[in-house]
Amino acid sequence: MEVYFTIDKTAVAEFKDRGSKFLAYAFPVKTPEAVKACLLEVKQEHPKATHHCFAYRLGTEGLQYRASDDGEPSGSAGKPILGQIDSKQLTDVLVVVVRYYGGTLLGVPGLINAYKVSTAMVLQLIPAVQKNIEVKYRLTFDYTIMNEVMTVVKQNNCTVLAQELQLFCNMDIGIPKSGEELCMLRLKDIYGLEVKPLK
Template sequence: MPTSYKTVYAGGTGEIIEKKSRFIATVIPITSEEEALSFIEQMKKKYWDAAHNCFAYVLGSNHELQRCSDDGEPSKTAGRPMLDVLLGEGIHNTAVVVTRYFGGTLLGTGGLVRAYQGATKEGLANSVIIEKQYGKQLEITTDYNGIGKLQYIASTMNLTILSTDYTDIVKATLLIPPDSLGLFMKKITEATNGRAIMEELDDVFYAFLDQEILIEKA
């Protein structure tokens, strides 16, 4: 399992012009192949009068699923170059359609490759891309004497407390990078004389965006 991966949080569009041909890239995040295929059909309907609607998409934390199409352009001059941009940038769970309006001048094989890659890069540049880190969720049950120590240790280790539930006891859920888990648990055990109960919950991928925490199960 990778320790981190990049993905599109909010899609965007970008356009370049090569010898009067317009290349319009539309980028979106996806969670399934069905979403990708639906998006591609939407773009074909939106740009029904275009010469080509070429696409590429990738799914999975290890790029398990990769698909692309030249949509009538010469073989390997559109879809594959677009896919290479996604793979080269390390982008996951993302689909892109590049729409071409023909400007009357042939670009040649190399020109097409550069144009489709350039449009894809422009679309990504206008999207919000985040990097998700692999982590663990840890639930700690302690008494009111222990919560202050927990909060102090978490602060010194720059760890995020996701929630704290106060009843007759205190339950806190933390987000912890795997390489910090052992040390944190050791410090909590020592600080509470072994009275704190710790339970590992879900493995997750997480990212921080504008003070918001984005979490998904790994």
């Protein structure tokens, strides 16, 4: 695994079934805190909705996830939403489906279908983006070798996560896993540069 797929835009889609209205919102998220903020935003936008069901998957390995039925019958909402995120092999994604009850009971199969379809619809609106899985390192160096360091960082498509540039510089970078070995060799060639894995 050297790459993962995610989304970089938000979108909304609407699905109707026997009077019930389902509004699906997709958000790119990186942390459980971001998930909470997006959920709050949707709840504030739809305070009168019957349910705010959601699912998310986080992390390049996709190990952090959660599915919530928010009062719908167990397994009828959160699981189908997560199932659609997984069928597209996405991570760092949150989908919230807001339901306005229309007076007709849909039954569990109907609910599963409605949450599944509305999630599929919203995810179709956003092209998946491929990102490199990165290994994080901290670089510590003297300002005089800044150019050499930046050259290697740029040529190896590293992401600068944080930097503190003074006479002595600290820089946290993400090195694409696929090119980690080569990049490390080049960094170790720079005299006076200290490289440590970031925990």
